[in-house]
Amino acid sequence: MKTDSIMTMTCEINGSESVFHIHPGDRLLDVLRHAGFISVKEGCGDGNCGACIILLDGRPVNSCLVPAARVEGCAITTVEGIGTPDNPHPLQESYADHGAVQCGFCTPGSILSSYALLRDNPHPTENEIKRALDGNACRCTGYVKKLAAVRGARGCFAADGANRRKGE
Amino acid sequence: MKESDSEREMISIGRSVVRPDVPDKLLGRAIYAADAMRQGMLHVATARSSVAGMKNIQIDISAAQNMPGVQRVITAKDIPGNKYVPLIVSDMPFLASEQIRFYGEPVALVVARTRQEAKSAARAVQVTGEMFDPVLTVEDSAGPDSYVIYEGDYEKNIFKKYHIQRGSPDEFWPESHVVIEREYRTPHQEHAYLETQGMIAELDENGEVQVMGSMQCPFYVQDAVASILGLAKAKVTVIQMVTGGGFGGKEDVSSVVAGHAALAAALTDSPVSLIYDREEDFIAMSKRHPSVIKIKIGANREGLLTAAEIYITLDGGAYSTLSPVVLWRSTVHAAGPYRWQALRIKSRVVATNTAPNGAFRGFGEPQSVFALESAIDELADQLNIDPLTFREKNVIASSSDITATGQTTVNPSILEALEKVAEKIEWKDKFTGAYTGVVRHDIEPIRGLGCSVSFYGVGLGAEGKKLDRAGAFVQVESDASVRVFIGNTEIGQGARGVMAQIASETLAAPLEYIHIHRADTSRVPDSGPTVASRTTIMSGNAVMNACQTIRQSLETSAAMVLNCAIDNIKTDQRGYYDAANPSTAVSFHEVVSVATAQRQQMSSSGWYVAPDTSFDSAGAGQGNAYSTYVWSANIVEIEIDPGTLQVKALKIASAHDIGRAINPREVCGQIEGGVLQGLGFALTEKVAYSGLTPSIQSVPDGIMLNPGFSGYICPTAMDIPEIFPIILETPYEHGPYGARGIGEPPLIGVAPAVANAVSNALGIRIRELPLCPEQILNELIKQGRL
Incomplete structure (x- = not known):
């Protein structure tokens, strides 16, 4: 329930400290989008589709289900934080090379779920990859090329230690 | 092209390159409708009916007007222009x-400072009136006492009818060795595109309106916006933003969203944003038409098909929208790619008090193909012939065989498609009889194989031919970069990439020089809708046409540089060269510099009109319905869990003759995505309405009970089988570089192949989708096998 009261919340987004003035009922999804992190998409608003997945202290969560007030002091990663046009993450390159992107609406959430998987488990089995992407609904690709993209990026964290972030 | 495409190495065609839209999407930088911001932007929410049927309605907006942040509440009387959405009949x-005809029907628009304020106020709009019992099924719609939803050219509640007759089936029944009569049913299917509907609208100081957003068909949207505002179309510009999936669900209904947004912008003189939440997108947007299809087919002793009688009824929902043309495609393809000696197809689409049904990948064909391909298997079973062999004996296989409408086709390749899928799944080794014993939970999972064939007429065909043309505009800049405007949209299927590859090939320009602009109605003439798997052929040919004009300029300049005759100019990866002296080439960049300095024409519009088609709708329904067909075959291997009776698809081979794969990897992506959507249609997807579904909730009839992803079950990554996409390439003479199209065919044949596999596994026939465990359980109980 939204009230007029305003509170201050501080968290780290993509490595930078950010301060927000929020209402107690605000969803993390809305706070991030209003702050310009438009890669965080709203697909359903009830935690089913995964389009709004972000990494909260390194773990993938649906930001539509997280009250913004809950992330005080936490570290958040969005897709904006893992690759840039000049320096895309190897996982993003693998998605491109494998044809894993069609309409693109589920892509940021899928990248983050894949990122968390490969960081913690550099050489996942096929079933582990499927499980990691189970929460990212995709209506375009039939998932085949997304699984191939994650498979193709196995070991990318081991090879590129620079992508490891503090606290993850 | 002077030399034939097969003789030379292609520059871009046939290469699995990365699509131009991909990098922004991967980096989270692509701007969708909900991401757009404007100075002073207001937010619109739609107030909707909470019942499915009500007459003589009164709409009370007073409470909503006084809610925080509300700037304006809009009802029908505020519409300055046409009050109906322009489409075929324009009845919505x-x-x-006056009346509420479906649950979720829009009654008012609320404009407020924030989206949340608009949503809250929309819920405060009150609708009162006389409730009536909503009509929820096609049987009720036709019933003598049913409520009249629609009165048109036909009898009560019938939006449209079609009739195809070739020969007299009645003459063939007595001489047929086996004749079967069956009824099949399919439910609603929800598109479930990941991005919900959304639009931004704004007016400028010249009184022009600009609408941007998520859509498949900018020219439909332009019509709708001009219509609702009573403006000249020349004052309405529609621009498609990055669109998060469509599948038909953003074909016609996006016109409603855009019309609402434009109306709100005009009446508040402010930029507005209208973004749907998932629930309203589910309850109010179009779905795949539910169907009831009755089939009577026969075969002789040699296993050759004799005659077919097919009766199709589609549930059109509350307004006719695209139903007439959906019905036509369903009807024309209902007899499948088979040789019939005689046939009769009668079809109708009827009104019910549910959300209007419309376009969905396949456009009426998945329903009729499910029915026919199930029946073909049932007939093969009666004849005791292997269903694959039965199809091989009966499919259209030569250029003299005719379709239901009496059309001959060029190079039909179903046999080749069947052979490829059979080889991939090892049909001959694996196909055995059904398990007919008791299904105990502790037995091994039961496997089965099923196949299906289908054909798909690409483009709008005879009943849509007025719209079957497309434009393009191509301009080569002095730095040799190339801008291309097209009238069809990128909705995730890869249209921009395909157009870039075609432009690159035709101009002999490096692919990275090509920039495909977003679709903008002010830059390209009406190119028809982005539907019917038509974009590659239509916009592709228009782009080629424009590029060929520019290429003449480039060849003229290249000939001067190389000091040879223009007719001697050829191109390859390096650029332009003299065929008599192929070792020296001039790069595209260099030729452009020379041509620009020589004041050559470096821009051109392009235009393409589809080859003529015909359909005798007042007579026997004969004619050349479509100018080309994609030929398809599927085989699926499934496993049924004896404990839960869940069907799991293990492998699907899906073969399609698409003429030419411009980007083979993306074609495979279309096949894989279509197959999985087809698998959802086969196994899990169903919209539930109160009054039709047992429900513990006490709600009036006609309320959608599962408007979201927790109740409406789409396949996830955990549900995918091993998918084997197979591309066949028999060139289409009028296609750009021989290409046809691939968007829809992959979905069409999946559900019947799965139903046939269930039959092959357990010896039971389920004639209604989805093939959920409850259906299998009921059938096994009936047979006393549990």
């Missing part, structure tokens, strides 16, 4: 003012 009001 933008905002209901």
Whole structure:
């Protein structure tokens, strides 16, 4: 329930400290989008589709289900934080090379779920990859090329230690 | 092209390159409708009916007007222009003012400072009136006492009818060795595109309106916006933003969203944003038409098909929208790619008090193909012939065989498609009889194989031919970069990439020089809708046409540089060269510099009109319905869990003759995505309405009970089988570089192949989708096998 009261919340987004003035009922999804992190998409608003997945202290969560007030002091990663046009993450390159992107609406959430998987488990089995992407609904690709993209990026964290972030 | 495409190495065609839209999407930088911001932007929410049927309605907006942040509440009487959404019959009001005909029907628009304020106020709009019992099934719609939803050219509640007759089936029944009569049913299917509907609208100081957003068909949207505002189309510009999936669900209904947004912008003189939440997108947007299809087919002793009688009834929902043309495609393809000696197809689409049904990948064909391909298997079973062999004996296989409408086709390749899928799944080794014993939970999972064939007429065909043309505009800049405007949209299927590859090939320009602009109605003439798997052929040919004009300029300049005759100019990866002296080439960049300095024409519009088609709708329904067909075959291997009776698809081979794969990897992506959507249609997807579904909730009839991803079950990554996409390439003479199209065919044949596999596994026939465990359980109980 939204009230007029305003509170201050501080968290780290993509490595930078950010301060927000929020209402107690605000969803993390809305706070991030209003702050310009438009890669965080709203697909359903009830935690089913995964389009709004972000990494909260390194773990993938649906930001539509997280009250913004809950992330005080936490570290958040969005897709904006893992690759840039000049320096895309190897996982993003693998998605491109494998044809894993069609309409693109589920892509940021899928990248983050894949990122968390490969960081913690550099050489996942096929079933582990499927499980990691189970929460990212995709209506375009039939998932085949997304699984191939994650498979193709196995070991990318081991090879590129620079992508490891503090606290993850 | 002077030399034939097969003789030379292609520059871009046939290469699995990365699509131009991909990098922004991967980096989270692509701007979708909900991401757009404007100075002073207001937010719109739609107030909707909470019942499915109500007459003589009164709409009370007073409470909503006094809610925090509300700037304006809009009802039908505020519409300055046409109050109905322009389409085939134009019977759907933008905002209901007299009757409510479906649950979720829009009654008012609330404009407020924030989206949340607009949503809260929309819930405060009160609708009162006389409730009536909504009509929820096609049987009820036709019943003598049913409520009249629609009165048109036909009898009560019938939006449209079609009739195809070739020969007299009655003459063939006595001489047929086996004749079967069956009834099949399919449910609603929800598109479930990941991005919900959304639009931004704004007016400028010249009184022009600009609408941007998520859509498949900018020219439909332009019509709708001009219509609701009573403006000249020349004052309405529609621009498609990055669109998060469509599948038909953003074909016609996006016109409603855009019309509402434009109306709100005009009446508040402010930029507005209208973004749907998932629940309203589910309850109010179009779905795949549910169907009831009765089939009577026969075969002789040699296993050759004799005659077919097919009766199709589609549930059109509350307004006719695209139903007439959906019905036509369903009808024309209902007899499948088979040789019939005689046939009769009668079809109709009827009104019910549910959300209007419309376009969905396959466009009426998945329903009729499910029915026919199930029946073909049932007939093969009666004849005791292997269903694959039965199809091989009976499919259209030569250029003299005719379709239901009496059309001959060029190089039909179903046999080749069947052979490829059979080889991939090892049909001959694996196909065995059904398990007919008791299904105990502790037995091994039961496997089965099923196949299906289908054909798909690409483009709008005879009943849509007025719209079957497309334009393009191509301009080569002095730095040799190339801008291309097209009238069809990128909705995730890869249209921009395909157009870039075609432009690159035709101009002999490096692919990275090509920039495909977003679709903008002010830059390209009406190119028809982005539907019917038509974009590659239509916009592709228009782009080629424009590029060929520019290429003449480039060849003229290249000939001067190389000091040879223009007719001697050829191109390859390096650029332009003299065929008599192929070792020296001039790069595209260099030729452009020379041509620009020589004041050559470096821009051109392009235009393409589809080859003529015909359909005798007043007579026997004969004619050349479509100018080309994609030929398809599927084989699926499934496993049924004896404990839960869940069907799991293990492998699907899906073969399609698409003429030419411009980007083979992306074609495979279309096949894989279509197959999985087809698998959802086969196994899990169903919309539930109160009054039709047992429900513990006490709600009036006609309320959608599962408007979201927790109740409406789409396949996830955990549900995918091993998918084997197979591309066949028999060139289409009028296609750009021989290409046809691939968007829809992959979905069409999946459900019947799965139903046939269930039959092959357990010896039971389920004639209604989805093939959920409850259906299998009921059938096994009936047979006393549990």
